[in-house]
Amino acid sequence: MLARWPSDQIISAAIIGGCSLTATLISAYINSRRAAAAQATGKRSRSKPPGRSRYVALFVAGLAAGMIGYRFGAPALGIAGVGVPGPVVAAEAARPTPYRDRAAPDDRSDPAAPTPPDATPPASPPLSTWLRADGLRIHYRYADRLPGACDGRVAAFGNWVDGRRGLAVECLDDGWLVLDLTEPTATGRLTRNVTHCFAIRGWDGSWAQHDRVPSPGLERVAIASKAGTWGGPPLGFRVVRADGVDRIEFTNAYPRLDC
Numbered sequence: 001m002l003a004r005w006p007s008d009q010i011i012s013a014a015i016i017g018g019c020s021l022t023a024t025l026i027s028a029y030i031n032s033r034r035a036a037a038a039q040a041t042g043k044r045s046r047s048k049p050p051g052r053s054r055y056v057a058l059f060v061a062g063l064a065a066g067m068i069g070y071r072f073g074a075p076a077l078g079i080a081g082v083g084v085p086g087p088v089v090a091a092e093a094a095r096p097t098p099y100r101d102r103a104a105p106d107d108r109s110d111p112a113a114p115t116p117p118d119a120t121p122p123a124s125p126p127l128s129t130w131l132r133a134d135g136l137r138i139h140y141r142y143a144d145r146l147p148g149a150c151d152g153r154v155a156a157f158g159n160w161v162d163g164r165r166g167l168a169v170e171c172l173d174d175g176w177l178v179l180d181l182t183e184p185t186a187t188g189r190l191t192r193n194v195t196h197c198f199a200i201r202g203w204d205g206s207w208a209q210h211d212r213v214p215s216p217g218l219e220r221v222a223i224a225s226k227a228g229t230w231g232g233p234p235l236g237f238r239v240v241r242a243d244g245v246d247r248i249e250f251t252n253a254y255p256r257l258d259c
Contacts, residue, residue, distance in 0.1 A: 015063065022061045130218045131235065133248040136182045138237065140200060143175035145208040145215060150177075152203025157230065159197055159257045161189035169200065181239070185246055190239050192246070195256030197223045197234035207231020221250045225259040234259055 132139040142149045155166035156179045163184075170178040177200060184190045200208040209232045210222045222233035236252035236259075 015067075026057075026061070125217050127217055127220065127250060130215045131221070131250055133237075133250065136180065136185055136239070136246055136248055138179040138181065138198075138248060140169075140177045140179065140208075141175055141215075142177050142200065142208060145210065146200060146202050146206065148204075149200070149202045149208075154200065154202055156198050156200055158199070158234070159259050160184055160191075163189075163196075163198075166201075181248065185239055191257075192239045192241055195223075195236050195238045195251055195253060197225070197230075197236050197256070197259040199230035199232070199234040201231070210235060221252050223252045223256070223259050230259070 130141045142154075146154075150171035154169040154171060154177060156169050156177075157164055157166050161184070167179060167181075167184075170180070172178060179198065179200075181190060185192075190196060199210075202208075207230060210218050218235070219233070221236050223236045225234055235250065236256065237248050237250050238256075239246055240249055241247075
């Protein structure tokens with residue numbers, strides 16, 4: 001594997017090598033001329049110290065040899081894989097490519113551009129689709145959460161006094177269950193202005209599920225409870241009095257009793 005040298009090191013090596021080679025050739029030429037002259041005259045010629053002009057000539061000749069070697073040797077080294085640009089190639093490589101001249105990516109998307117938001121999800125249906133209140137009567141649509149509930153006895157359980165005994169639930173023909181809380185409110189088993197919870201259990205022991213899949217929007221009034229207590233999150237409500245009349249509103253807000 002060939003090493004990749006910086007261009008200034010190769011230039012320096014080429015100049016030094018050219019100067020050394022030139023000096024060696026000139027010295028060999030002068031010594032050969034002296035040897036030939038000595039053989040011709042039969043006398044040993046006395047060496048004469050070189051003058052300043054000879055050193056200048058050697059330096060100029062070495063510099064010229066180095067420049068010529070770099071001019072023709074750098075492209076050859078680049079072709080060989082050393083990766084040294086020649087004079088023309090280096091000048092061209094130093095120019096950065098303008099952004100407007102660069103090729104656009106295939107998808108033509110700017111990664112820095114903000115991603116457009118997704119489409120607005122459809123709004124959840126109103127709570128009255130699944131749950132309604134008429135005075136102290138709760139209307140609960142069971143068809144999507146407790147199929148076959150009215151094939152037998154259906155009961156509602158909650159966290160009011162004696163709420164775990166269950167209250168009978170009336171079945172209507174259009175897929176609704178009705179839970180009447182008039183008696184627990186009148187006897188004080190339900191506390192006004194405090195959030196209570198309830199859950200529906202079918203005749204076969206199955207609990208109605210109040211997650212988003214069968215009834216989107218109903219989970220807004222669901223209350224977290226202990227696992228397995230109600231078969232799932234129960235629904236929250238409270239009894240409020242206005243102008244001497246009690247009514248039910250659905251909520252999961254505090255204060256509330258433990259579900």
